[in-house]
Amino acid sequence: MKAAVVTSFDHPPRYTDIGEPVPEMPGEMLVDVLAAGLHHITRGRASGAHYSSTGRPPLVAGVDGVGRGTDGKLRYFVQAPDQLGTMADRTVIELRRSIELPGDCDPVALAAAMNPAMASWLALRCRVPFQEVRNVLILGATGSSGSMAVQVARHLGAVQVIAAGRDEHKLARLRELGATDTVTLGDARLGALASDVDVVLDFVWGELAVRIMETVIRQRKDRGAPFTWIHIGSMAGDMAPIPGALLRAANIEIVGSGHGSVSDRAILGELPALARQIASGTFRIDAQGTPLSSVEQAWRTPAGTGARIVFTP
CATH class of the missing domain: 3.90.180.10 (Medium-chain alcohol dehydrogenases, catalytic domain)
Structure with missing residues (x-):
């Protein structure tokens, strides 16, 4: 399968082949990734600069995404720093770090908005x-x-x-x-x-x-x-x-306010309400769907210069 692979902290991820991921632990599930946003934290982890970075190259980029699991349900999911990234055709998620989404929601809009909206939502709701x-x-x-x-x-x-x-x-x-x-x-x-x-x-x-x-x-x-x-x-x-x-x-x-000062349990407890508001159109969202095959070119686009880039395999 294809994925955006970080081979060096000094260069953008490369669109290349990797092995198929396989769930190995109870509570894990294989999902087909439909959309994964290019967020500030995504860039930070891929460069090794973010405070939550733990991995070393090679690794798959991406911290969250929207996908469809083997149970047929649409889900938004967040990956821990030591998990396989989300910018790939498929990834393995922990069900406890995911939430179900309405079947008719827009995966690109959800993937674009959840991470940037989460910053202020968690700050005002949890801190x-x-x-x-x-x-x-x-x-x-x-x-x-x-x-x-x-x-x-x-x-x-x-x-x-x-x-x-x-x-x-x-x-x-x-x-x-x-x-x-x-x-x-x-x-x-x-x-x-x-x-x-x-x-x-x-x-x-x-x-x-x-x-x-x-x-x-x-x-x-x-x-x-x-x-x-x-x-x-x-x-x-x-x-x-x-x-x-x-x-x-x-x-x-x-x-x-961030990962650590807000517990995983608190974050996951807040995500469903935020996702419902995004899916219902409460917030104006500026998203740009981009093929994952264009990851190297899109990665070089300066952050904050336009619509939120969302990769679609």
């Missing part, structure tokens, strides 16, 4: 006691996960959603997705706009996040009012040198 009346600031809102976060936050009941990013053209479009305010990351108005937020979804981190944290706290009307800063991504750097004075100056809680 903070999110209530209906909330004000949310999203840093890095012009990325695919950030733009999905705008839609997820509004769906979960946020009253104010402030979208902050670098790309002014993309920011303007986020109002159509539910953003109540948009601002560039370097705009002096950001602190005032976000002075009453309850939650920050941070996809940027690094020194930039610290500067924004400082301006938000400085202009906060009630520094005793609690707010939660959730670190999700590191587009601006992995290290954020936070002065101790900032932690003393406001009732701020800084937490992370």
Whole structure:
């Protein structure tokens, strides 16, 4: 069968032949892969750079996908770092790490949206006691996960959603997705706009996040009012040198959200509800179906420059 095989962390996966996978443990199932998204984490694991990377080349790329099992059911599945990847004609999944999908859903849309939507969905559902009346600031809102976060936050009941990013053209479009305010990351108005937020979804981190944290706290009307800063991504750097004075100056809680800080059980418990919303058309999804045979060429497309690439064998 064919698969996208990582032979070196320095090069894109190659479309090549590999042996047929065979379920070997109870609870495993062979699935025909119908769609697998090219996500940020997919690129990170394939380069050995993501914090969850454990394997060494050669390995099959892909962290999640949509496929049909030997029982005939359509499933969304997530692979552990030590499992066979999803960018292949077939793969072996653990049933406990999969959920059944409506038979009439669009596999490409599901594969495109589940991973980027999951970032904010898990953050708001599992890392903070999110209530209906909330004000949310999203840093890095012009990325695919950030733009999905705008839609997820509004769906979960946020009253104010402030979208902050670098790309002014993309920011303007986020109002159509539910953003109540948009601002560039370097705009002096950001602190005032976000002075009453309850939650920050941070996809940027690094020194930039610290500067924004400082301006938000400085202009906060009630520094005793609690707010939660959730670190999700590191587009601006992995290290954020936070002065101790900032932690003393406001009732701020800084937490992370991702694999590890959210348990596998919690993730799997949230996936069915998220999948139902995606399948029912709640969120606007920008997906580009691409033959798996074009993996090397598609992999070289800079991340975040267009629709989410979804490989279809």
